Amino acid sequence: MLRRTALSLLSGAAIAPLAGWRDAIAQAAPGRTLTYGQSTRVTALDPAQGAFATYPGGYEVGYCMFDRLVDFDADLRIVPGLATRWEVAADVMSVRFTLRKGVTFHDGTAFDAAAVKFNVERLMDRERTPTNRPLWDVVAGVEVVDAETVVVRTKAPFSQILNSFAHGSGSIVSPASVARHGEKGVAQNPVGAGPFMLESFVPGQEVVLKAFPGYWGGRPATERLAFKFIAEAATRVAALRTGSVDIVDSVPVQLVAGLRREAGIDVIARPGLRPLGLAINLSAAPFDDVRVRQALNHAVPVRQIAERVFFGFAKASDSPLAFDTQGYKRAGEYEFSPDKAKALLAQAGWTPGAGGKLQKGGQPLKLRMLASEGLFPGDVSIAEICQRAFQQVGIEAEIRKVEGGAYWGELRRERKALDFDVAFFGFNPSNASGLYHLESLFKSNADDNGKLDVWNIGRYRNARVDELLARANATPDLAGQNALLGEVQKIVWDEAPYVWLHVNENVTAVRKGVTGVEVWPIVFTIPRRAGA
C-alpha cells in the first residue's frame, strides 16, 4: 500500500509538468475532447453486480473502457478482442480462446488466462451478478490451459457463447482492481483494458474518460470522451446545436427533418433489433384460432404507422426478428387488407351482425388490448390506430393503458390472471443473437399455466419450433444455425402469435466533422473510435 502510494506519487511528480502541458493543448484544441449527451444516466460501471445498471447508457461507456474476449463490430459481427483466435468444439459444449499477448489493464497489471477465469467466475455467480442470467447461467466452468489459453465449458450445447463474450457484461475487469476496491467498489472504480480509462465519474451525471496510452490497439482518435446525462430530448438537441456537445442519441423522429436542414449537423439513423408487435394471448377462444390471428395481421396498416407515426424512421416487419439480428430471414408479409381480414374471420365463423359488428352465435367479437404508456416509442398512438383498424373489420376493441413501471408485471402474470387478449411488446436481443430472441419469445414455457419462463407471453407452443431451436443451439456452424432459425421464423410468422408491427430506427446526431461514431442496432451509440 505504502509502496503503491510512493510509486504513484513519484510517477505523478514525473508526469505532472507533462500533464499540465497536455491539458493546455487540450484547452487550445477543444476537438480533442468529444462530448456525448446521453439520454440515459450512467450510475454504475461494473459488468457484474448488476451490469452497468442502465441500458444503454452504462453499456456505452463500458464498451469504451473495457475490452472483451471477442467484440462486436458496428454491424454486430463477432471480431477478435482480447482473444485473437477461438475454436468452438464440435459438440458446442466448449470454446477454446487463444489470448492476445502483452495486454495490460489501465492499472498496469497484466491481462492473462487467470484474469479471464476470474472474470467469468464472477459472471457465473448468480448471487454476485443477478442480471443477464440467460447469457451466463449455461457456463459450467473455465479452465486455464496456460497463460494464453483458456477453455470455457457449458452445461449444454450453446452456440451463442461468443455472443455472451461480446456482450457488454462480458467486459473483462482487472482482477487487481477488484482486490483493491472490493467487490462493491468496482462500480465506481472501474479498471479495464479498453481504449479509454476512467478520469472522473459523477454517477448519474457525468463520466469522463481519457485515452489509455498503453492500449494494444493503438491510441484512440480522441484524447478524451465525456458522457453527460441530458434526459430531455429537446435539451439534448439544443446542446448539440449550440456546440456544447458533439454527439446526442435518441433524437425524436419529429425533430430529425429540422436537424437534417442544419449545415453543421449530421444525422445517423439505423434500424434497431427490437421488433414491436401485439403479443396475442393464445389461451382462450377466439384467438387460439390461427385464422383469427392472421385476420388481425391483415387488419392493421403497418406501413402507414411506420410512415405517419414515425415519419419513415420505422419499417414494417417481415419476420419475427428485426432486419439486422443475427440469423434474420424474411418470412413473409401480411398485406394490409380489411377484406382479407373479414374473409378469414368469416371462415372462422365470425359474420357481420348489426352495424357491421362481427358475431358468432349472437356473441360479439371482443378484443382487449393492453398498452404501455411511454415504454415503447409511440405505444399509445399505435394502440389507438390498431383499435380503430380492428373496429373497421367489425371487432369490438378496447384499450387499457398501464404506466411503464407497472407494465412488465401485467405481462408476467400467471395464465388465468392474464387480463388481455393482445398486449404491446418488443424484445431487444442485447447479445444480437436471433436464436436468443426466438428462444426468449417462442420456446414453450415449462408450465403454460404458471408464470412465463422468459417472454413467451401468449403461451405459444409448437414442438417443431422447440426442436429446431434446440438443434440450432447444438449446431456449431453459422450457416447451419441460420438455416434452422430461418425455418423457425417462417413457422412462427405464419402461425401469427403476434400482430407483427414494425422495427424502429435509432437516431443519433453528431456535429459535422465528428467521425467514427458507431450506431449499433442494439440501441448503442458507441464513440470509442470517434474523432474530430
Add this chain to the structure above:
Amino acid sequence: MTGFVLSRLARMPLIAFGVLTIIFAIFKAVPGDEAQMMAGATASQADIDLLRVRLGLDRPVLEQYATRMLGLLSGDLGYSSTFRGNPLPHILARLPATLALAASAILVTILVGIPAGVVAAARQGSAVDLAISFAVVALLAIPNFWLGLLLIFVLSVEWGLLPSFGFSGWASLAMPTAALSARLIALVARMTRGVVIEELAKDYVRTARAKGMGGGAVLTRHVLRNAMIPTVTVIGLQMGYLLGGSVVVERLFAWPGLGDLMVNAIGARDFTLVQAITVVFVLGFLAINLVVELLYAAINPRLRHG
C-alpha cells in the same frame, strides 16, 4: 422562543416518519416491481425471482417495513437499485444544486416580486400598474417547461449567451432560475399589490400622513411591514411548489439536483432512493415552515410565541 424552536425541531423526525410510512404504503399498493425493473426488459422469471430475494421483496410487507424503518434509525438507508448500493453519498452530492436553484429562485422572487407589487399598488390604475398586472397574468399562464424551452432556444441556441444545460458556472443558474421563479414572481407581485392597496386604505396611514410623514416613508416604514405577513406566507407555501416544480425544470436543464433523480427513482420503483430523497424533501419543507414562523415573529411582535 428557544422552546418553540426546539419543540418544532423535535417534531420533525415524527413527521418524517409518518410521511415515510404513507409513501411505503403507496409503494406497496402501486403495481410494479423493483426486481423486474432492475433485471431489465430481457430478464427471465428466474432472474426476477432471484433479485426479489436479494432485494428482500419476497418477505412479508410488515417485515419489509420494519426492516426499512429500523435500518433508517441506525443510519442504513438500504440498497438502491439505481446506484447499486447506498444512495446517500449521491444524494448529498446533489443536494447543493437543488438548494442553490431553490435559493436563487426565492431570492429573485423577493427582489422582483415584492417591489413590483408595491410599485403597482402605489401607482394603482396607472400605466405601470397595468403593465405589471399584464405581466403577472402572462407569467402565471406560461408553464415553466415551455418557458424554459423558449429561453434555451432564444438565449442559448440563437444568441449563444448562456449555457443550455447542466452546471458549468454561475451563468448556468440564470435560465433555470427564471423558469422556476416566473410563476412565483407573479404570485408574490399580485399578493403584495393586493395587500398594500388594502393597507393604504387603513386609518393608520391617514394618521401617519396627517402628522406630516412623506408618502415613501409611510409605505416603507408602516405599510410594507404590515403587508409582509401574507407575502411571507405565500412564499413559504410556494417553497413546496418550488421543490415539485424543480423536478420539471431540473430535468429540462439537466440540472444536477435531486428532482429528476426522484422521478426516475419512482419509475424504477427504487424505493430506497425515493425514501431517501423524501426524507430530504420533508426535512427541508419543515425547516422552511419553521423559518417562516420565525419570520412572522420578527415582522409582527404580536405573533411572538411565549
